[in-house]
Amino acid sequence: MTNVNRIKVVVLGSPRVGKSAVTVRYLTKRYIGEYSSTSDLLYRHNVTFDSVTTEVEILDTSKCAKNGCLYEHLRWGEAFVIVYSVVDKHSFHEAQEVLGQLVKLKLPSYYTCLLLGNKRDLDHSRQICVDEGQELSLQYGCQFYEVSAAENFAGVSLAFQSLLREARSVQLLKALPIRRKLGVNSVSKVLGNIFGKNTKGDRKKRPSLSI
Numbered sequence: 153m154t155n156v157n158r159i160k161v162v163v164l165g166s167p168r169v170g171k172s173a174v175t176v177r178y179l180t181k182r183y184i185g186e187y188s189s190t191s192d193l194l195y196r197h198n199v200t201f202d203s204v205t206t207e208v209e210i211l212d213t214s215k216c217a218k219n220g221c222l223y224e225h226l227r228w229g230e231a232f233v234i235v236y237s238v239v240d241k242h243s244f245h246e247a248q249e250v251l252g253q254l255v256k257l258k259l260p261s262y263y264t265c266l267l268l269g270n271k272r273d274l275d276h277s278r279q280i281c282v283d284e285g286q287e288l289s290l291q292y293g294c295q296f297y298e299v300s301a302a303e304n305f306a307g308v309s310l311a312f313q314s315l316l317r318e319a320r321s322v323q324l325l326k327a328l329p330i331r332r333k334l335g336v337n338s339v340s341k342v343l344g345n346i347f348g349k350n351t352k353g354d355r356k357k358r359p360s361l362s363i
């Protein structure tokens with residue numbers, strides 16, 4: 153059963169893309185250059201949106217995802233941050249693979265997902281342009297931000313908050329009493345509020361930003 157007071161977030165991506173850096177930046181505002189952890193780390197903190205406080209669990213995954221834990225991570229999570237490095241083409245392709253697995257495992261139920269291009273401060277060595285990230289996110293219907301955990305707290309914070317807001321809306325929707333019948337228009341309104349479609353069917357752009 154959905155717990156509307158808790159959101160479980162999983163941070164995934166290739167080795168060394170900055171999963172720990174973005175997670176710790178979001179939670180503490182600090183950038184720590186090197187992390188020595190070789191196992192998954194679970195963080196807990198509270199967020200308040202519209203006067204409602206929700207507990208957030210963030211699982212910063214380690215290399216274990218390579219050794220068959222990906223399935224468990226995807227099953228455990230309700231919201232996903234899939235990180236790649238803009239200076240590492242391979243990590244972008246791996247992000248694409250993870251998105252594919254996520255869709256296979258989670259659809260048709262709702263889930264929330266953020267594609268996060270990290271290390272944008274290394275622009276001179278870029279291998280993945282903004283448009284490629286944007287395109288991939290549109291393909292999989294997820295949010296997209298480019299950030300630099302090293303240089304900027306604001307972008308990382310905005311990206312996580314945007315994900316958490318959407319995750320909370322999805323949870324509220326899931327928690328609607330099954331017996332309460334909604335008309336087609338009501339359902340379309342609820343979904344529109346969450347996924348950015350207005351009732352006339354025009355699609356609003358998903359949040360997408362480079363900071």
Ligand SMILES: Nc1nc2c(ncn2[C@@H]2O[C@H](COP(=O)(O)OP(=O)(O)OP(=O)(O)O)[C@@H](O)[C@H]2O)c(=O)[nH]1
Binds near residue numbers: 172
């Ligand atoms: N230039 C730059 N370096 C970064 C940035 N974010 C992380 N790094 C560096 O990238 C390296 C890997 O960062 P981590 O946060 O440990 O990456 P990770 O994905 O958690 O690594 P694993 O858990 O080992 O897979 C470290 O040397 C960080 O200092 C960034 O935004 N810009």
